[in-house]
Amino acid sequence: MLARFHPTAARPFFVRRFTATLLTLSIGFAAVGANAPAHAEGQIRIAEQFGIVYLLLNVARDQQFIEKEGHKQGLDIKVDWLKLSGGAAVNDALLSGAVDIAGAGVGPLLTIWDRTRGKQNVKGVASLGNLPYYLVSNDPNVKTIADFTEKDRIALPAVNVSVQSRVLQYAAAKRWGDKDYNRLDKFTQALPHPDAAAAIIAGGTEINAHFGNPPFQEQELAGNPKAHIVLNSYDVLGGPSSATVLYATEKFRAGNPKTYRAFVDALADAARFVTANPDAAADIYIRVNQSKIDRKLLLEIIKNPQVQFRIAPQNTFGLAQFMYRVGAIRNQPASWKDYFFDDPATAAGS
Structure with a gap:
């Protein structure tokens, strides 16, 4: 019988304490964020x-690109950073007023765009690049999504909200038809990526699959000889696509035009930096995240030809159309421009 996975038991104390802190922060959003006052130009809070x-x-944080671009706008920008897990928590933080910029997958963006249309009018700001997401299993019997059964548990950051959850539903719809798009939902379980990766690498727990993101998926493949790829998000979405995006409310964008401009320009600076300096970018990732990841593995991910660091969204509309067809969103977008703010820096999107 498989052991029930206890994430806190698989990770060092300082990581457990950090995870607990994140949970406390997310619970507190409703209490403190709802009454958060609007702030003037020169401050930005990023989740x-x-x-x-x-x-x-x-990279933008380490190189202070936001602050530098702010100086060009005549601003001294104060930047606050918050780390969360799952699109649901990120969306709650944005709508409660606890943060100004939210970072999550395309799925959470479409969900919050749909729910706030005509109200807060949340839209995408930029992409964080094209990166493939892998559904990894450590069960040799699971070779395709059709092999999952009641005994399997698929970890992902947020059930029915995260981009991993939506891509899994999209894959199910392609295999069994739109009417069965949620066929695999009963096997999914919300778990932060670090905890899920620990379970896949260790084996022997109820968590035997994880729809993750880099570097956790690569660490799983390297750390457990039984781990293998069941599904690649690029195969579902039809090629390279924006995995993670940033979004904000219309109020923040309209009320802080210089801060917003500095932020978008800083992202473009960061994209150019990573493309030109992958080794330095790897060192920044390790430093900022206090990561113990193998540097060679990290560089392989950054230099992977399938990975492209660009801020214009790419290949997001297919998922949006799917989510509308199955009723996951009520408003039908005519194009990707409906759920992204109009900006010269992202004009080449899709």
């Missing part, structure tokens, strides 16, 4: 999550 998909933010 990010775990993984290399947030490398552009790591």
Whole structure:
């Protein structure tokens, strides 16, 4: 019989304490964020999550690109950073007023765009790049999504909200039809990427699959000889696609035009930096995240030809159309431009 996975037992004390702190913060959003006053130009609060998909933010933070671009706008910008897990927590933080910029997958963006249309009018700001997401299993009997059964548990950051959850539903719809898009939902379980990776590498727990992101998926493949790829998000979405995006409310964008401009320009600076200096970017990731990841593995991920660091969104509309067809969103977007703010820096999106 498989042991029930207890994430706190698999990780060092300082990581357990950090995870507990994140949970406390997310619970507190409703209490303190709802009454958060609007602030003037020169302050920005950014919510990010775990993984290399947030490398552009790591670089912007380390190199102080936001502050430098702010100086060009005549501003001394104060930047606050908050790390959360799961699109649901990130969306709660944004709507409660606890953060100004939210970082999550395309799925959470579409969910919050749909729910706030005509109200807070949340839209995408930029992409953090194109990176493939792998559904990894350590069960040799699971070779395709059709092999999952009641005994399996698939970890992902947020059930029915995260981009991993939506891509899994999209894959199910392609295999069994739209009416069975949620066929695999009963096997999914919300778990932060670091905890899920620990379970896949260790084996012997109820968590035997994880739809993650870099570097956790690569660590799983390297750390457990039984770990293998069941599904690649690029195969579902039809090629390279924006995995993680940033979004904000219309109020923040309209009320802080110089701060917003500095932030978008800083992202473009970070994308150019990573492309030109992958080794330095790897060192920044390790430093900012206090990561123990193998540097060689990290560089392999950053230099992977399938990975492209660009801020214009790519190949997001197919998922949006799917979510509308199955009723996951009520408003039908005519194009990707409906759920992204109009900006010259992202004009080449899709």
